[in-house]
Amino acid sequence: MEPIIQKLSPENWKAFQEIRLKALRSDPLAFSSSYEEEIDRTEEFVKRKIESSWTYVAVLNNQFIGMVRVVFESGKQLKHMVSIVSLFVDPECRKKGIGLALVKKAIADIHDSSPVIKANLVVNVAQKPAIALFKKLGFTEVGISHKAVNINGVYYDHLLMEAIFKDKLR
Numbered sequence: 001m002e003p004i005i006q007k008l009s010p011e012n013w014k015a016f017q018e019i020r021l022k023a024l025r026s027d028p029l030a031f032s033s034s035y036e037e038e039i040d041r042t043e044e045f046v047k048r049k050i051e052s053s054w055t056y057v058a059v060l061n062n063q064f065i066g067m068v069r070v071v072f073e074s075g076k077q078l079k080h081m082v083s084i085v086s087l088f089v090d091p092e093c094r095k096k097g098i099g100l101a102l103v104k105k106a107i108a109d110i111h112d113s114s115p116v117i118k119a120n121l122v123v124n125v126a127q128k129p130a131i132a133l134f135k136k137l138g139f140t141e142v143g144i145s146h147k148a149v150n151i152n153g154v155y156y157d158h159l160l161m162e163a164i165f166k167d168k169l170r
């Protein structure tokens, strides 16, 4: 059975929080915040997170098995850019095209959103599958942020990647 990719609304905050905590436990290097920081997030906090972004989940048998978020800029001079964050697929469901389907759906919607001509992201250099996935979708490497994150006392570099929708440039 194929999972369905759907845009999440705040009423589903609890299931979203569950997959987020699962992601933080399973792949701590992939995220800039930790399980310990997020375990006690309130309903209000999680709902605000969902409302302030486009949050996509992959759903199979009523279970969330993957997620990705699109975060918008608020400043007038930055409205042409978004950030792709929090990509995760449940380890039991990997290598079946779900990560690709999530990011493709997010990109298709971003592409249709009128002011946006560019998607940015940062990814821990240790997350090789994610880097390969983003490259496959046309993201290019634009630099390294050294010692960008400190996870359990170890510094990691972040790879900066971007995709520009050239067909939307005048």
Ligand SMILES: CC(C)(COP(=O)(O)OP(=O)(O)OC[C@H]1O[C@@H](n2cnc3c(N)ncnc32)[C@H](O)[C@@H]1OP(=O)(O)O)[C@@H](O)C(=O)NCCC(=O)NCCS
Pocket (backbone or CB within 6 Å): 027, 030, 031, 085, 086, 087, 088, 089, 090, 093, 094, 095, 096, 097, 098, 099, 100, 101, 122, 123, 124, 127, 128, 129, 130, 131, 132, 133, 134, 136
């Ligand atoms: C990155 C991640 C979301 C990929 O999810 P997935 O559903 O397994 O990925 P897909 O099956 O859609 O694979 C798409 C492409 O990604 C790349 N990829 C996926 N898994 C890979 C692996 N283990 N090794 C190398 N490349 C891999 C490949 O290019 C693949 O295309 P291919 O199947 O034609 O080779 C998943 O591994 C994950 O959740 N990782 C931990 C979290 C993370 O790193 N998030 C990034 C935050 S910025």
